[in-house]
Amino acid sequence: MNETLHLLTALVGFAFVTSITPGPNNLMLLASGTRFGWRRSLPHLLGISLGFGVMLVLVGLGLGAVFEQAPWVHDGLRWVSLAYLLYLAWRVATAPPPSTDGASHGRPLGVAAAALFQVVNPKAWAMALTAVTAYGRLGVAAVTAVFVLVNLPCCGSWAVLGEQMRRWLHRPRALKAFNGGAAALMVLSVLPLVRG
Numbered sequence: 691m692n693e694t695l696h697l698l699t700a701l702v703g704f705a706f707v708t709s710i711t712p713g714p715n716n717l718m719l720l721a722s723g724t725r726f727g728w729r730r731s732l733p734h735l736l737g738i739s740l741g742f743g744v745m746l747v748l749v750g751l752g753l754g755a756v757f758e759q760a761p762w763v764h765d766g767l768r769w770v771s772l773a774y775l776l777y778l779a780w781r782v783a784t785a786p787p788p789s790t791d792g793a794s795h796g797r798p799l800g801v802a803a804a805a806l807f808q809v810v811n812p813k814a815w816a817m818a819l820t821a822v823t824a825y826g827r828l829g830v831a832a833v834t835a836v837f838v839l840v841n842l843p844c845c846g847s848w849a850v851l852g853e854q855m856r857r858w859l860h861r862p863r864a865l866k867a868f869n870g871g872a873a874a875l876m877v878l879s880v881l882p883l884v885r886g
Contacts, residue, residue: 694828700824700825701824702836702840704820704825705841706840708817708820709837710847714775714778714812714813715811715813717848717872717875718734718778718782718799718807719734719848719852720848720852720855721785721869721872722799722852723848723849723851723855724856724859725798725852726798728849728853730797730798731849731852732849733804734801734803736801736842737802737804737805737806738804738807739841740801740804741804742817743837743838744805745809745814746837751830767809770810775876779876780873782876783870783872783874821837855868
C-alpha cells in the first residue's frame with residue numbers, strides 16, 4: 691500500500707510537470723486565450739484532455755508495442771507531426787489581430803480538432819509512453835484519471851494567461867510580436883523531432 695501511494699504521488703508530480711510546462715498544446719492555448727478569451731477556448735481545452743486521455747488508454751492497451759514492432763510507423767508519425775506543427779506555428783504567427791470592436795475573427799479549435807491534434811503532438815506521445823511505462827503498475831484507468839484531472843487546470847491556466855495578456859496586446863504591433871514569439875516557441879518545441 692505504501693509503495694502504491696508513493697507511485698501515485700510520483701505520477702501526480704509527473705503529470706503536473708509535463709502538463710504545465712510549455713509545449714504545443716499549451717502554446718496554442720496561450721494564443722487562443724489571447725485571441726478568443728478563456729471561455730471561447732474551453733472546447734479546445736476539453737479536446738486536449740479528452741484526446742490525451744484516449745491516447746493514454748490506447749498506449750496502455752499496447753499501442754506503444756506497435757511502435758517497437760514497426761518503428762517506421764513511429765518515424766512516419768514523427769515527420770507528419772513536424773510538418774503539422776510547423777504549419778500551426780505559421781498560422782499563429784500570421785493570425786490577424788482582433789477587430790477594433792474587440793471581436794475576433796475566426797474561431798478557436800473545437801473539441802474534436804483539439805482531441806485529434808494529440809495524434810500529431812510529439813510531447814503528448816512522449817508523456818503517454820513515459821506515463822504508461824513508469825506508472826503502468828497503477829493501472830491504465832488510474833494513470834488516465836490522474837492525468838486528466840491534473841491536465842485540465844494546468845493547460846487551462848495557459849488560456850487564462852493568454853486572456854490576461856490581452857490588455858497588453860491591444861496594439862497590433864504588440865500582438866504581432868507576441869504571435870511571432872509564440873510561433874517561434876512552437877518551432878523550438880518540435881526541434882527534438884528533427885534530431886529523432
